[in-house]
Amino acid sequence: MQVDQEGQSQGDQQNEENSSSSKEGAPGEKQDPAAGGSKPKVKVKSIDLPIMANNIRQLDSDVLNxxxxxxxxxxxxDKLVKELNDAKNAVEEYVYDLRDKLCGVYEKYITEEDSNRLxxxxxxxENWLxxxxxxxxKQVYEEKLDALKRLGQPIQDRHREHEDRPRAFxxxxxKLQLYMKFVDSYKQKDERYLHLSPEEMSTVEKCVNESMGWMNSKMNAQSKLAITQxxxxxxADIIAKIQEMExxxxxxxxxxxxxxxxAPEVNDQKSGAHNGPTAKQGAEGKGDAKGSQQTKPGTKEMEVD
Structure with a gap:
């Protein structure tokens, strides 16, 4: 019996604790301010903080200069270093470029002996670089490049001239055919050129003949040379000759x-109007003639009276 009472008393205590905890944690329930749940008011106080400006110290003019x-x-x-590197790279690029072209596009424009030496x-x-x-x-690299170009530039010029010379000729x-056709048309009394004087046409014909002789002589001389010469x-000479002829x-x-x-056309009617009397003048003339005829009998009557 004593055991049952003690177990019952312990169960009653647990129920009371659970009920009290559920009341405290229930949401939406207001707590009694008298029970000590109100928060105290916070007082805010503003204080002016002092600001001190520190001037930035500048460098002296001598130090800045x-x-x-x-x-x-x-x-x-830096500029000198760049120019030095550019001069060195120019020598290296020219060596690689010319060596490749000697086995390619420049091969037929140089003799075998000159090609081996170059x-x-x-x-x-290349080994020296x-x-x-x-x-x-920098001056040493420029001198090296000039020495290489003295041998490589003539080969490049022969290649360029050989490619462009046929088009120039x-x-x-x-141009020669055009001017010769013009001279022939003048000799055939073409109406389009009758206003030109014989002296002018003689100058044109002389220029055409000289230019044709110059072209034939240069073409013959060039055909006798080898492509390596x-x-x-x-x-440039051919272009100058074309300009001279033009x-x-x-x-x-x-x-x-x-x-x-x-010449202005002469209008007969207008000329007649200026030379002869106008229609108004003719009408007035007829009226004067009639008036004179009417006054003559009157004069005779006056004489009879």
Missing amino acids: NFVDYERQMIIQ TLMLEDT YEDGEDQP EELGK DPVVKV DVCNPVINRPMPTVEE
């Missing part, structure tokens, strides 16, 4: 015919 001069010297030094020179220059020429002044031949006539012939060919002014 020294820094500017130092920067300028660095820029100049190839050996290119190899020596990676050994003694690794760090040399063809253009010169077209320098040309006797350059493309300066002489074009002003004569392009001169327009003089315009013929037509």
Whole structure:
């Protein structure tokens, strides 16, 4: 019996604790402010903070000028280094480019002996660049490049002239045919050129004949040379000859015919109106004649009276 009472009392205590905890944690329930659940009010106090400005210290003018001069010297030094590297790279690029073309497009424009000598020179220059020429002044690289170009530039010129010369001679031949046709038309009394004087046409014909003789002589001389030799006539010479011929012939060919002014037509009616009396004057003349005839009898009657 005692055990049952003790177990019942313990169960009653647990139920009371659970009920009290459920009341405290239930949401939406208001707590009694008298029970100590209200929060105290927070007081806010503003305080002015002092601000102190510190002036930024600047460099002296002498120190600043020294820094500017130092920067300028660095820029100049960078420029010199770039120019030095460009000069060195130019030599290296020319060596690689010319050596490749000697076995390609330039092969037929140079003799075998000259090609072997130039190839050996290119190899020596390449080895020098990676050994003694690794760090040399700019002038040394420029002298190396000039020495290579003295041998490589004539080959390049022969290749370019051989490619462009036929087109230049063809253009010169077209101009000669045009001017010769013009001279023939004048000799056949073409109406389009009758306004030109014989002296002008003689100048044109002389220029055409001289240009044709010059072209034939240069073409014959060039055909006798080997392709590995320098040309006797350059493309610039042919272009200059074309320009010279145009300066002489074009002003004569392009001169327009003089315009013929037509005489004004004479209107017979207008001329008659100016020379003879007008219709009004004729009517007035007839009226005067009738009036004179009417006054004559009156005069006779006056005489009878």
